Amino acid sequence: MAPIKVHGVPLSSATQRVLATLYEKELEFELVPVDMKAGEHKKEPFLSLNPFGQIPAFEDGDLKLFESRAITKYIAHQYADKGTDLACGDTKQKATIGVAIEVEAHQFNPAASKLTWELTWKPVYGMVTDKAVVEENEAKLAKVLDIYEGRLAHSKYLTCDCFTLADLHHLPTIQCLLGTEAKKLFDSRPHVSAWAANITARPAWCKVLALEKH
Numbered sequence: 001m002a003p004i005k006v007h008g009v010p011l012s013s014a015t016q017r018v019l020a021t022l023y024e025k026e027l028e029f030e031l032v033p034v035d036m037k038a039g040e041h042k043k044e045p046f047l048s049l050n051p052f053g054q055i056p057a058f059e060d061g062d063l064k065l066f067e068s069r070a071i072t073k074y075i076a077h078q079y080a081d082k083g084t085d086l087a088c089g090d091t092k093q094k095a096t097i098g099v100a101i102e103v104e105a106h107q108f109n110p111a112a113s114k115l116t117w118e119l120t121w122k123p124v125y126g127m128v129t130d131k132a133v134v135e136e137n138e139a140k141l142a143k144v145l146d147i148y149e150g151r152l153a154h155s156k157y158l159t160c161d162c163f164t165l166a167d168l169h170h171l172p173t174i175q176c177l178l179g180t181e182a183k184k185l186f187d188s189r190p191h192v193s194a195w196a197a198n199i200t201a202r203p204a205w206c207k208v209l210a211l212e213k214h
């Protein structure tokens, strides 16, 4: 049996971040489904894996982790010699990747995830989209994407000409936003648009999307 276990569901953006990393690294793993409708993530034994009751949770032998971005960093470093090098370069390059990872988590993701909730998930649950929230977060996301547009004019990916964890962490929310009216924010910025098209076409990411259909 594969020593790596991911507890989560293929539709969860945070779970997708971890699955994309495992596929990039060409690692074998077991996806252990969590029945969220039954509240399995709020009860034992799941709470022993993540006391905050959120997916994904991760096990590699006796190591147990949660928080998707911490999990991806562990995988990238522990399995550095496997598959795609997601943390490429020297210490200074790695520090730059670290900055871009923080920017995704603290600048891009707050606005992007509010938009995915308003534009994708609320309609799925029969709830009404709040236009004021959409407007506010589109403006916030536009500012971040302006900065990305400037960076991507100089390199193919966010930190250099290699695809790294900094790019990968954006995949779940970008994929979702490209199917909404917020796509216009990407389309209107040529470098951002090319980057988004490039990273969402990666074979590892396509494998994550294929899991949703099962």
Ligand SMILES: N[C@@H](CCC(=O)N[C@@H](CS)C(=O)NCC(=O)O)C(=O)O
Residues within 6 Å of the ligand: 012, 013, 014, 015, 041, 053, 054, 055, 056, 066, 067, 068, 069
């Ligand atoms: N910062 C966490 C966020 C995890 C998260 O928000 N997971 C969602 C699914 S994508 C969840 O478990 N939601 C249910 C809940 O919060 O009760 C991570 O990156 O792992």
